[in-house]
Amino acid sequence: MNISAIRKDYALKTLEISNINENPFEQFHVWLQEAIKSEALEVNAMTLSTLGLDGFPNGRIVLLKGIDSGFVFFTNYESQKGKELENSPKASLTFFWPELERQVRVNGLVEKISSEESDEYFFSRPLGSQIGAWASPQSKKISSRELLEQMKLDVEKEFSNKPIHRPPHWGGFRLIPNKIEFWQGRPSRLHDRLIFELNNESWEISRLAP
Template sequence: MDISSIRKDYTLKSLDINIINKDPFTQFSSWLEEAIASQVLEVNAMTLSTLGLDGYPNGRIVLLKDLDYGFVFFTNYESEKGQELEAHPKASLTFFWAELERQVRITGTIEQVDAALSDEYFFSRPVGSQIGAWASPQSKKISSREALTEKIEELESQFKTEKITRPPHWGGYRLLPHRLEFWQGRASRLHDRILYEKSESGSWVISRLAP
């Protein structure tokens, strides 16, 4: 298998610094809407990269669930990523929309969202997912799949007579960006890269990066 010969030339679109929106959130929303309209697979999937407790970078796919003044996702606070974010509340997000030959990289600080927002999203999830949040000690080693299934069955029985509540160890995080890079694939690897950086005054400074 010769993976060195695998390559694709990008020719779909371009990205002009003179017409890009001055607000990175508006620019991101525009790209996200276009990706949704183009039926991009797992359009809200993003790689969340954190600093591991062992000092190594650590990445995994999570789902964007809200976009307000930051990028919101939900998880188990006691999971590996939860522990990492508690110790080092900084992270990066990467979106890759292959169908549009686009990538967005976002870097910023992390905060927990308020309980009301976590409740709102938790109770919008299917009941099976709600029970799963109680059943799974996310990122911890377990003896078998059967042990997890038994725990789910136990909780299903319990919640037939009790109202499901949101686990105290489950909720949302918001990444507050200070740097966003929009990448549009171009021919001959001469890609368009537009960078937004937040200044001390809170305004956004826009630059073009070499491909």
């Protein structure tokens, strides 16, 4: 297989400053709804990139679970990404919706959400996911799958006669953006790229060369 020969020309849509919403959050909502209507696979999946404790960048797919003043996601605070965000609370998010030939990149600072917000989402999850949050020592090395299954059974037994509650080491983060870039695929690799940059609480829009 000649990987370098794999290519796709993009021609579905255009993106102009004259027709983009002046509020990047509103523009993101528009694109998200269009991605949902297009039946994009895992429409709320995003690559979360953090700075590793060893100085190398780390990326992984997580799920967007809310949008307010920022982009909200959940994890184990003792996981690799949890420790990295505690050490360096700067991160980026990347959404890619190939069905619409679109990408969105978000940069900003990250903060923990409130305990009340984390509780609300935790109890909206299926019981199996609640058990999993307790059972998995996320990002830690374990000796076998069997050990993980046993930890799950131990947690199920522990909460068999009492209500489950949210683990203190599990909860949400909010990425508050200072840059949001919208990318629309175009023919001949001359893609449309519009970037919003926060300046004194106002968003400035610029076009970037592809």
